Every structure is written in C-alpha cells, then in structure tokens.
Amino acid sequence: MSDIVVYVRSQPQLGDQIVAFATLYQLKAWWPERRLKVVARDDVGHIYRGLPWVDEFLRARSLLDYARSLTGRTQVSVNLHHSSERFGLINLLRPPAIRMGFRNARISDLVWTHCHRKDESEYIGLANLRLLATYRPLDAEHVARRCFAELARPHRHNPRGSDVVFLPGGGSGPFKRWSLAHYLRLADSLKTLLGADTRYTFVLGRQEARERAELDALRRGDIDVAYCRPLSELSALMLRARLVVANDCGPSHVAQAVGVPYVGVFNQPNPEWFWRRRGAVEVVPREPRAGINAIRPEQVLHACTRALSRTRPMPA
Template sequence: MADIVVFVRSKSRYGDQIVAFPALYLVKKLWPDKQVRVVSRFDVGDFYTRLPWVDQFVRADAFSDQVRAFPRGASASLTLHHSSERFALLNLLRRPALRLGFNNRRIGDCVWTHSHIKDIREYIGLANLRLLATIQPHDPEAIARECFLEIVRPCAGKVKPADIVMIPGGGKGPFKRWSVEHYVALADLLQTRLGGDSVFSFVLGPAETAERAWLEHLNRPDFRLESGRSVAELVALMQDARLVVANDCGPSHIGQGLCVPYVGVFNEPNPEWFWARDYTRDVVPDAGSSDINSIPPARVLEACMAVLADPKSRSSCDRVAQAAHRSLNNPVPLQA
C-alpha cells in the first residue's frame, strides 16, 4: 500500500527526472514512516528505484492505469506535472487528505489543498521544493544538496573528485550544444587565469562519442574523461568541484542541485532550467541570435571568474554546504 503518491512530470528525459529528486527526498523527510510511490507515464523506473526514499515505482500511461496506481487509502499526493487537468481529476476521484499541485489558473486548481503558482521564470527543481514549502518551510538549497549527498553514499570514496567539471552534452540536439572545441578553449583560458594547475573533468554521455574521440586525440594531461557514469558517481565527481560549466543537459542538474559554483551555457534565456543564485551565472547569445556557438569562450570565462572570485558567491556556497552537513549529521525528521 502506498501512503504518498507522487506523479512526476510526463517527460522522459534525464534532466526531467533529476530535478524531481530533491522534492522526493523532502517528501520522505516530511513523512519518514510512509511508503512513497512514484508514478510516471514513461519507463523511467531506474531513476527512481535506486533512490533510498522511493519505495515503489509504477508506470501508468492510460488514465485508467493512473487511477489504479493511486490507492484510495493514500494519505497525500504530490503532483509535479505543471498543467494537465487529468491529475486534478485523479485527486478529485481519490481525495487524499493532502493534495499538493501547481496553480495554473485552471479549473482543477480548486482540487489542491496546498498549491504553488507555476511560473516559467522559476527553476523547476526550486518550484517543486516551494510547493512542498506550503507544508513546512525549509531551505531549498540545503535540501537539494543534502539530497544529492544521500545519493552519493553508496559510492563514497570510490570516485576521484573533480576540480573543474565541463559538460558539453545536450540531448535535445546541436542547438543546445556549445561545442567541445569551445570548452577546450575555455579550459585554456581558465588554466591561464587560475595559475596553470587546474584539472578539467569532461562528463560525456553515449551521444558524445565524437567529442570523446577528439578529446582523447588531444592527449592532454590536464583533461580527465568521464563516460558512462551513474547518477551517484556523477554526484561523487561534482560534489566538491571548484566549478561546473555545462550546456543545458541532464547531468547539469546534478551540478546545480549540489549548489557548487556553476555556469550554464544556453542557446536562449531559460530560467526554468537554470537556478539563479549568487554562485551561478547563465550565458546566452547576444540579442537577436539563438546560435549557441556564437558565444565566445571569453564571455563564458568572464562568468566563470565572477562566480569564482566573488566573496558573496563563496560565502553562499559555504552556507549551503554547512547547512546540509548539519542536517545530515543530525537526522531529525521534519514534522508535517
């Protein structure tokens, strides 16, 4: 029997799952004695069944299957989907005591007992946590980092940590890929500015075979190539990184959730997928262009140096790390 049912967004991509992890972690902290069931329209169970705070995963595409995945005895539901009326109807049919969902100025908004206004200018992972803040206030950055530090526990000490992480992927296509050649040029600029002893870890996925071959051909001692890493291994790689620079891709949300200095390179402003904070910057093409490769490495360097050199940036990162560390070492469940 599932006590808490979570409907994740009806998307199948890597990043869509990663941004849900902190919210699921907080659900288990709010209700530590309850069974948590995640429901998705897609076959993404591997992302969720590996999480220690998810008890069940159910794939349910048709409405009738989603009704069956939502037990009558559930005490709460969390709907991370932003717009579809079907999830409001599901909650209306099952009527758990607590029904959390996004307010979109739709008829179904009246179903929610707790809601957060959906705003496309707000990072999706943050919006999920703010929805849960209607149950109990919390520090979203500390919760996000704490979540990923829990994920990394099984491989603690098994992955060599990175200094500077570069993520040149972009699963939706070339329009999201600031080229690996630009990343190498950026590495050269950073090497000069930071004293010449930096090591760059390039995170590569199965679609980056050409990029991997080119980087291997360079045979540079200051480059490490990381391919085929699991989510936990990527967390271990990035958790104490001095800097993460990434295209808009799935693994970028691990870096953002870890709350380390971060620079995102985008083909256009995309605040739903960029978590703006003191220690983060986004870089987009000049006005009138959507060509991501029109962004010169020197502009990305400026953003990198801003997050590395700003004392406010460093103090914000330190605050989040300390808050997450205190909570992990004093695991008192939150009380809903």
C-alpha cells in the same frame, strides 16, 4: 499500497526527472516510515528505482492506471504536472488528506489542499520544492544539496575528482551544444584564474562518443573523462568540484542542485531550466538568433569569474 504518491512530469528526458529528485528526498525525510510511489506516463522507471527514497515505481499507460494509483491508504499526493486537469480529477476520485499541486488558473486549483503558483520564469526544481514548502517550511538550496550528497554516498571514499567539471552534452540536438573546441579554450584560460595545475573532468554520455574520441586523442594529463557514469558517481564528482560549466543537459541539474559555482551556457534564455541562485551565472548569445557557438570562451571565462566571486560556503 503506498502512503505517498508523486506524479512526475510527462517528459522522457533525464533532466525532467532529475529536477524531481530533491522533492522525493524531502518527502521521505519528512515521512521515513511511509512508502513512496512515483507514477509516470513515460518509461523512466530505471531512473527512479535506483533512488534510495523511492519504494515503488508505476508506469501509468491509461487514465485507469492513474486512477488506481491512489488507494485508501494514500495519505499524501504530490502533483508535479504544471497544467493538466487530469491530476485534479484523479485526486477527486479518492482524495488523500494532503493534496499538493500547482495553481495555474484552472478548475483543478480547487482540488489542492496546498498549492504553489506556476511561474514560467521559475526554475522547475525550485518550483517543486516551493510546492512542498506550502506544507512545511524548508530551505530549498540545502534540501537540494543534501539530496545529491545522499545519492553520492556510495562514492564518498572515491578519491576521483577535478577542480572543474565540464558538461558539453545536449540530448535535444546540436543547437544546445557549445562546442568541444570552445570548452578546451576555456580550460586553458581558466588556468590563469585557478592555477596552472587545474584539472578538468568532461562528463560525456553515449551521444558524445565523438567528443570522447577527440579528448582521448589529445592525451592531456590535466583532462579526465567520465563516460556513461551513474548519477550517484556524477553527484560525488560535482560535489567535489570548484566550478561546473555546462550546456543545457540532464546532468546539469545535478550541478545546479549541489550548489557549487555554476555557469550555464544556453542557446537562448531558459529560466525554467536555470536556477538563479548565488554562485550561478547563465550565458546566452548576445544576438538572439546567433546560435550557441556565437558565445565566445572569453564570455564564459568572465561568467566563471563572477560565479566564483559570488559563492557562499557550502554546508557539510
């Protein structure tokens, strides 16, 4: 039995789930005594069960599973799906007192007690928090940073850290991967901006085993590799960074949430996955069909300079 039920998006990718973390954090901050359950279609329970503000995870394999996820005890339902009528129907079967969802010119718009208009030009993580803000005002940037600071708490005394964190992954395929050679050229150029003693960490996952081998072979003392590290450790690493440069990949959403200077390298404009905040700059190919590796390191260096110059002091 759960007092708060959150329906997360039906997408198996890590990034699609990370953008819901701050929403879950804020719900638990508002109602710490209530049990919070996450419901998903996909097998993503391993992502949510380790979060300190999630009490239960349910994988819903059928409409009946979804219908049973709401009980007489449920007081709050938060629906992070953007377009499915299914969740409006589910909330009508046993309506909680508070029903939050996205408004998108569908019949289900009438179900919600609190709603936020779906806008495909709005970063998804921000849209989720703006949905919560229709119930009670909040500062989305501060909530996101506090969320990942809490997640990083087990590593707060770990001295590991670097000036610059690079995220060269892209689980969807090579079209999202700015090359390792470009990142290394950028690293050398950043020393003129940040100092000769600048240190770098490359965050890599299993799909970047080749990149790991190439970096290990370089034996550069200014480069560290964080390979297959948990999100709690990556959160701590990025909170300590002076700058993060990332492809469009799952851990990039941690970097965007912690609020440090951030440069996103995209194969094309993708506003739903880029948080347009102070200190964040996106880089895309100058020619739409040129591909991500048509972006030159000099362009990204310029974006890094802009990101660093626009950043405001971060709260503790």
